[in-house]
Amino acid sequence: NAGVTQTPKFRVLKTGQSMTLLCAQDMNHEYMYWYRQDPGMGLRLIHYSVGEGTTAKGEVPDGYNVSRLKKQNFLLGLESAAPSQTSVYFCASSSGGGVSGANVLTFGAGSRLTVL
Amino acid sequence: SQQGEEDPQALSIQEGENATMNCSYKTSINNLQWYRQNSGRGLVHLILIRSNEREKHSGRLRVTLDTSKKSSSLLITASRAADTASYFCAPPVSGSEKLVFGKGMKLTVNP
Numbered sequence: 001n002a003g004v005t006q007t008p009k010f011r012v013l014k015t016g017q018s019m020t021l022l023c024a025q026d027m028n029h030e031y032m033y034w035y036r037q038d039p040g041m042g043l044r045l046i047h048y049s050v051g052e053g054t055t056a057k058g059e060v061p062d063g064y065n066v067s068r069l070k071k072q073n074f075l076l077g078l079e080s081a082a083p084s085q086t087s088v089y090f091c092a093s094s095s096g097g098g099v100s101g102a103n104v105l106t107f108g109a110g111s112r113l114t115v116l
Numbered sequence: 117s118q119q120g121e122e123d124p125q126a127l128s129i130q131e132g133e134n135a136t137m138n139c140s141y142k143t144s145i146n147n148l149q150w151y152r153q154n155s156g157r158g159l160v161h162l163i164l165i166r167s168n169e170r171e172k173h174s175g176r177l178r179v180t181l182d183t184s185k186k187s188s189s190l191l192i193t194a195s196r197a198a199d200t201a202s203y204f205c206a207p208p209v210s211g212s213e214k215l216v217f218g219k220g221m222k223l224t225v226n227p
Contacts (some may be wrong), residue, residue, distance in 0.1 A: 004158075031213070043159075043204070043217035050213075058214070090158055094213075101147030101208035102166075105215065107158030 002026055004108035006091050012114045013081045021076040021111050023091030031096035031103065032074035033058075034066060036087040037110075043090065049074055050096060081115045088112050120148075120205035122221040130226050135192045137221045139205030140185075148181060149206045149215065150190050159204065159217075162190075195225045 004025045013019055023032065033048040035058075045058030049068040063085060065077045074093075078085060089112075092105040123138045141148070146167050151159040165172045165181045165188065172179045178191040192199055202220040209216055 033214075035217070040219060042219040045214060045216075048214065092159075096213060098213075099146045100211055100213060101145050101149065101215070102164060103208070103213040103215065104149065104161050104164065105151075105159070107160070109158050110156075 004091055004093055004106050006089075006108035006111045008111060009109070010112050012116065013078075014116050015082060017081050018077070018079050019081065019113075020078075021089055021091075021113075023074045023076070023093075023108060024072055025074075025091075025093040025106070026072065027093060027095075027106065028071070029093035029095050029106070030071075031094045032068065033092045033094075033105065034064070034074065034076045035090045035092065036060065037090060038087050046076065046089075078113075081113075083115045086113060086115045119216050120207050120218040122203065122205055122218050124221060125219065126222045126224075128224040128226065129195060131195060131197055133195055133225075135195050135199070135223055135225070137190045137203050137205075137223070139188045139190070139207075139218075141188075141205070141207040142186065143207075143210045144183070144186075145207050145210075147208065148188050150177075150179060150188075151204045151206060151217070153202045153204065153220065155201070162203075192223075195223075197225050197227045199223060200225045 034046040035043040047066040052071040091108040206215040
């Protein structure tokens with residue numbers, strides 16, 4: 001039981017290049033999330049999904065796109081990478097539903113992206 | 117907007133000592149969670165406390181919640197070097213299932 005798997009773990013891009021981060025979960029979770037973590041900034045929500053075929057914007061969505069074509073996968077795309085997108089990206093999933101704040105998240109190990 | 121703010125931002129203690137971390141949040145909540153992040157890893161859920169609970173224990177962890185003061189605390193007793201990590205409180209966005217993570221508190225436990 002792998003939980004939440006992120007690929008790749010590390011990537012270096014040049015400004016203007018595009019790439020996709022893949023998140024896969026094997027827990028049959030409904031909800032999936034993409035966060036970025038920067039020094040001194042904490043974790044910020046980029047986009048999230050409450051079910052297959054749905055996506056929604058989080059706190060910092062600009063410059064990113066996402067897709068949830070299959071329940072187990074949540075893709076985060078950078079169409080034209082910028083140095084400001086250098087960060088560690090975390091995917092998380094949860095079963096969703098229930099009372100506000102009771103949604104326990106399972107995180108992946110992170111993907112470290114550097115944009116030169 | 118809702119955000120969990122941990123205090124202090126960094127704490128260094130000796131093995132065997134207790135560590136207390138405080139969290140303040142802005143809007144009313146039904147539940148609050150705490151997470152731990154070891155260096156270079158993803159966050160791991162530690163404990164969830166509900167608004168009708170004032171205190172909750174899990175092993176060496178004790179969490180309190182004071183909804184009137186909009187604050188929570190995480191106490192780690194008899195700390196170990198393996199407790200070295202960053203700790204985050206995560207209140208929900210009001211009326212939402214989304215969680216808000218602050219900057220975290222870096223705990224260093226010296227052997």
